[in-house]
Amino acid sequence: MAQVELNSIQLGNNGHPLVMLHGWGQNLQSLQPMGELLATRSQVHIIDLPGFGKSAPPPEDWDTAQYADRIHQYLDERGIERADLVAHSVGGRISIRLAHKYPERVRSMTLINAAGLKRQRTFQQSLRSQWIATIRNTFKISPLYRDELLTWHSQTYGSRDYLNAGALKGTFIKVVNEDLTELAQQISLPVLLLWGEADTETPVEMGHRYHSLFANSELITIPNRDHFMFQAEGAHLCSYYVDKFLDRLPVKELSR
Structure with missing residues (x-):
C-alpha cells in the first residue's frame, strides 16, 4: 500500500504500548486528555488517522482494512510487537479490523461507543x-x-459527517457501509466496551450486540453520557475503567 505520513504523539515511556484511535472528524487532540491519564501506567501513542489532524490524506478512497494496514505499519515503525488499543467510534471500526487481520499484534481492545454494526x-x-x-x-x-x-x-x-467529509466523502461511504459483525465473532482477545447510554450516533444497543458477538468481552454502560463520553471530566471516568481492565489482563501477557 502507499505510504501515508502519520502524525502522532507519544505520552510516557514505561509500561505496555497503548495505541489510541479517534473517531470520524476528530483528531488526536480529542483523546489527549484521556491519553495523559493513561500514560501514568502505559506507553501511550495517539495517532491522527490519515486524512485527519496533521496526517496526510489517503491517496485514494480507503476502507477500514487499508486504515488497519497503515496502523500495522505504524506498529512496525515504532518497534511495537503487541499493543493495547483504545478507540472511539470509527477508530473502533479500524481497531476491530486490525485485531482480526493481525491478531498477534493486539493484546486487548477498549472500544468507546464504537461504530461498525448496522443500526437497528x-x-x-x-x-x-x-x-x-x-x-x-x-x-x-x-x-x-x-x-x-x-x-x-x-x-x-x-x-x-458526510456533508463535512470533503475529499474524504468516498472513504466515508466505504467505511460507514461496512458491517463488522462476522469479524467481531471471530475475535477472541479481551475486549472492554464502554458505552454512553445517551448516545444517539452509535446507540447503546450496539454495545449490547457487540458484547454478544465478542467471545471475551465486558460491557460497561454509563447513564447520561453521549457519543463523546470521554471528553472533559469523562476522560477521568474512561481512563479509570481502562486502567482497571488492563490490570486484569493475565500477567503472562505482559511479557510478550
Missing part, C-alpha cells in the same frame, strides 16, 4: 430510508438537472 431501525425508519434511496436513484437517471438534483438530495438528506 423501526419499520417506519426503514420505509423512510428506502424512500430516500429511491429518490436518489431516480435522480441518478434523470435526463435533466441530474447534478443539481443529486446535490440537493445530498444537502437535504446527507449526514453531518
Whole structure:
C-alpha cells in the first residue's frame, strides 16, 4: 500500500504500548486528555488517522482494512510487537479490523461507543430510508438537472459527517457501509466496551450486540453520557475503567 505520513504523539515511556484511535472528524487532540491519564501506567501513542489532524490524506478512497494496514505499519515503525488499543467510534471500526487481520499484534481492545454494526431501525425508519434511496436513484437517471438534483438530495438528506467529509466523502461511504459483525465473532482477545447510554450516533444497543458477538468481552454502560463520553471530566471516568481492565489482563501477557 502507499505510504501515508502519520502524525502522532507519544505520552510516557514505561509500561505496555497503548495505541489510541479517534473517531470520524476528530483528531488526536480529542483523546489527549484521556491519553495523559493513561500514560501514568502505559506507553501511550495517539495517532491522527490519515486524512485527519496533521496526517496526510489517503491517496485514494480507503476502507477500514487499508486504515488497519497503515496502523500495522505504524506498529512496525515504532518497534511495537503487541499493543493495547483504545478507540472511539470509527477508530473502533479500524481497531476491530486490525485485531482480526493481525491478531498477534493486539493484546486487548477498549472500544468507546464504537461504530461498525448496522443500526437497528423501526419499520417506519426503514420505509423512510428506502424512500430516500429511491429518490436518489431516480435522480441518478434523470435526463435533466441530474447534478443539481443529486446535490440537493445530498444537502437535504446527507449526514453531518458526510456533508463535512470533503475529499474524504468516498472513504466515508466505504467505511460507514461496512458491517463488522462476522469479524467481531471471530475475535477472541479481551475486549472492554464502554458505552454512553445517551448516545444517539452509535446507540447503546450496539454495545449490547457487540458484547454478544465478542467471545471475551465486558460491557460497561454509563447513564447520561453521549457519543463523546470521554471528553472533559469523562476522560477521568474512561481512563479509570481502562486502567482497571488492563490490570486484569493475565500477567503472562505482559511479557510478550
